[in-house]
Amino acid sequence: MATALQTKDLCKTYIVNKRQNNVLKNVDLTVEEGEMVAVMGPSGSGKSTLLYAVSGMDRITAGSVSFFGRELAGMRPRELADTRLEEMGFIFQQMYMLKNLTVLDNIILPACQSKEQRAPRREIVARGEGLMRKLGIVETADSDISEVSGGQLQRACICRSLINRPKMIFADEPTGALNRAASDGVMEKLEEINREGTTLLLVTHDVKVASRCGRVVYLVDGNIKGEYTFEESLPRARERALSNWLIEMGW
Numbered sequence: 001m002a003t004a005l006q007t008k009d010l011c012k013t014y015i016v017n018k019r020q021n022n023v024l025k026n027v028d029l030t031v032e033e034g035e036m037v038a039v040m041g042p043s044g045s046g047k048s049t050l051l052y053a054v055s056g057m058d059r060i061t062a063g064s065v066s067f068f069g070r071e072l073a074g075m076r077p078r079e080l081a082d083t084r085l086e087e088m089g090f091i092f093q094q095m096y097m098l099k100n101l102t103v104l105d106n107i108i109l110p111a112c113q114s115k116e117q118r119a120p121r122r123e124i125v126a127r128g129e130g131l132m133r134k135l136g137i138v139e140t141a142d143s144d145i146s147e148v149s150g151g152q153l154q155r156a157c158i159c160r161s162l163i164n165r166p167k168m169i170f171a172d173e174p175t176g177a178l179n180r181a182a183s184d185g186v187m188e189k190l191e192e193i194n195r196e197g198t199t200l201l202l203v204t205h206d207v208k209v210a211s212r213c214g215r216v217v218y219l220v221d222g223n224i225k226g227e228y229t230f231e232e233s234l235p236r237a238r239e240r241a242l243s244n245w246l247i248e249m250g251w
């Protein structure tokens with residue numbers, strides 16, 4: 001297995017109104033291929049900033065981010081955009097679906113933009129429908145995005161994140177807008193995708209969501225304060241163990 005992601009002394013500073021905000025401070029994080037890792041931490045600790053920095057969505061201030069052995073900072077803008085389109089998948093709490101397209105058209109959009117896939121539209125449509133079937137939402141293919149539930153829409157976002165067969169998925173609060181049942185359904189699918197080989201890094205506030213991952217990284221004030229690797233196998237035991245550990249971390 002390769003190392004999917006590695007940061008060394010990663011720093012991110014925002015300057016707002018001439019005031020410097022050092023959000024990430026020398027973060028060293030390694031995610032191996034095939035892992036499913038949750039990032040937790042207090043509000044404002046820098047979780048989303050970390051996710052954006054390691055996925056090339058935001059420029060870093062100092063340090064390095066290596067994605068499957070390639071330095072993101074060393075890439076030209078076009079190469080970075082192609083890497084994000086072809087090799088990374090993104091899932092956000094806000095979903096960012098285009099309102100004037102159907103659910104299926106939203107899902108296949110990244111494949112239509114892909115240079116690597118270069119598949120005829122009917123093949124792309126078949127792949128999109130196949131993913132929708134797998135995620136249990138194929139009946140919503142031709143619906144307008146305002147006509148489906150939040151849980152269905154988030155599953156559609158997962159389909160979209162998978163359409164170009166990414167090596168790694170980055171998810172920012174993927175279940176944040178969902179009720180417990182819909183959240184469990186989304187997490188089951190993300191676990192399944194992970195079992196099939198896709199590496200996942202996800203930010204969450206939810207102990208139940210994080211307890212479905214293999215490892216939890218705890219961020220405080222822009223630094224990794226600790227990490228927890230699960231040894232328990234039963235869901236309840238995992239949740240309890242993680243809750244106890246989070247309390248020790250000061251959560």
Ligand SMILES: Nc1ncnc2c1ncn2[C@@H]1O[C@H](COP(=O)(O)OP(=O)(O)OP(=O)(O)O)[C@@H](O)[C@H]1O
Nearest residue numbers: 014016021023041042043044045046047048049050
């Ligand atoms: N685009 C931006 N410009 C300026 N400051 C920003 C920007 N994005 C985030 N910040 C600041 O960075 C800090 C960390 O924000 P971030 O969203 O990464 O935290 P978080 O841990 O994800 O928080 P939450 O759990 O509340 O979502 C905050 O002080 C925030 O104000």
